[in-house]
Amino acid sequence: MxxxxxxxxxxxxxxxxxxxxxxxxxxxxxxxxxxxxxxxxxxEKIITGYHAAVDSRKLGYHITAFVSLDVSSADKIRFYEDMESIPNVLECNCVTGEYSMLVKVAFPSTMELDLFIGQLQKYGKTSTQIVFSTPVGPRDMDVMAEIGEKE
Amino acid sequence: MxxxxxxxxxxxxxxxxxxxxxxxxxxxxxxxxxxxxxxxxxxEKIITGYHAAVDSRKLGYHITAFVSLDVSSADKIRFYEDMESIPNVLECNCVTGEYSMLVKVAFPSTMELDLFIGQLQKYGKTSTQIVFSTPVGPRDMDVMAEIGEKE
DNA sequence: TATTTTTTTATCGATGTCGTCCATTATTTC
DNA sequence: GAAATAATGGACGACATCGATAAAAAAATA
Incomplete structure (x- = not known):
């Protein structure tokens, strides 16, 4: 590199x-x-793929949201499979903090989002942040930056 | 379409x-x-671009995190410019809830992340969730799904 | 509703550009 | 200095683009 x-x-x-x-x-x-x-x-899997970026609004996905929720270790594998199978889940992160998972989702409207959150309740308490706007990004990481100790 | x-x-x-x-x-x-x-x-700007996906770890970005923070309306424009100018900011969302902004960032280590959070303190209180793993995605939205009332 | 006109969208074939392969040469690396 | 790695240049084949034409769909008129 x-x-x-x-x-x-x-x-x-x-x-x-x-x-x-x-x-x-x-x-x-x-x-x-x-x-x-x-x-x-x-x-070397440094480049993992090539993707067309699309305007979610123009595809009918008017609501983007971040859903936080607490999933017990025992339920995680099942939970991951669940997230994997739902195309509206754009990103599912295991994170530090009060809630163990942070999930980015896109839905046509708040109605479908609500149904989704309802489905999640079985895993634990949730907290949802709806996106008003995205003033920056999503954008690509800076490849040119000087970073010590790669890989 | x-x-x-x-x-x-x-x-x-x-x-x-x-x-x-x-x-x-x-x-x-x-x-x-x-x-x-x-x-x-x-x-028609349905396709907005084509991007190579890269492995952040292999580029030396070992820490990914979501930083929540409360930014007053008055400071927002300045804040957006700030986020725009920092390449480590991958995504900056204006959201509902206790914190007005949700920012996704990538850094080589927790040290640089800490410095970044320090810089943000001037805008308001922050809360940081470090990503352990990303079992799902980031992935592309489902184009084939049947959705009523597009655009 | 039928028919014509217009617009849109497709195919085909030709041309020029591009990607790939191979042999050779240059540059590292040990 | 030898071996390995990486780059170049030219040739071939594949691909993208263009113009002309034809078909299909949409709109307009009778």
Missing amino acids: DDIDKKIVKELQNNARASLKNIAETAYLSSPAVSARIEKLER | DDIDKKIVKELQNNARASLKNIAETAYLSSPAVSARIEKLER
């Missing part, structure tokens, strides 16, 4: 559909070289 | 670097037709 790799990753973060030729130009490299480096980054 | 568009978006969510030819095959369409549809989806 040298500076050239970082430049390539940054380019792919900005535009995952960029052509090898274009990436090669910005990285001052030939396209076969870029191709080989990208394959290596994928093999 | 018909079923063909949905199929195309789904494909680009799974693999944003897929060739037009491949997308065309899965959508039972010609590549120029797919190209035109993708351009339209981009023009």
Whole structure:
């Protein structure tokens, strides 16, 4: 993971559909070289995938929320399977603090969100924060930053 | 946004670097037709971008956290600019509840996270949840789901 | 409702660009 | 200095794009 790799990753973060030729130009490299480096980054699982970002509102998901809830260790495996199976769950994090889980979800309306939260009650008490707006991000991590002790 | 568009978006969510030819095959369409549809989806800002997903750990970001904090309306604009300028801020949400903001961040270690939280104190009281693990996601929204009243 | 007109959206074939492969050369690394 | 790794350049094949055309859908008129 040298500076050239970082430049390539940054380019792919900005535009995952960029052509090898274009990436090669910005990285001052030939396209076969870029191709080989990208394959290596994928093999090493530094790059884990390429995703189109979509406007959730325009897809009908008007409500985004973070649901905190307390899940006992015994229930966690079942809970994870549950979260995995519900497509509205965008992210499910195990966290420190009063609530053990923090789940990001998207629903068409508060009605569906309410139904979802109802389903969660069996696992423990919940606390929900509905998103008004997202002034920053979601955005990609800074690859170029100087960080000591990688991996 | 018909079923063909949905199929195309789904494909680009799974693999944003897929060739037009491949997308065309899965959508039972010609590549120029797919190209035109993708351009339209981009023009309408349904697709907002294409991003490479990277393993944060392998980039040296070992600590991910959600920081809640209370920011007064008067300070918000300044706060947003602040969050925008810090690359470690992956997501900054304005939410309901006791804390007005929910910020997702990534840092190399708890030390840098602590420094960041220190910087935030001037805006109001904070509460931090460090992520142990992310059993689900981050993943893409379900485009194929049947939702009434889009846009 | 039927028919025409307009608009939209598709396909096809041609052209130019792009990605990939191979052989060779350069650069590291030990 | 030898071995391994990584880059380049040219050739080939695949792919994306463009223009022309045709089909389908939508809108308008009778």
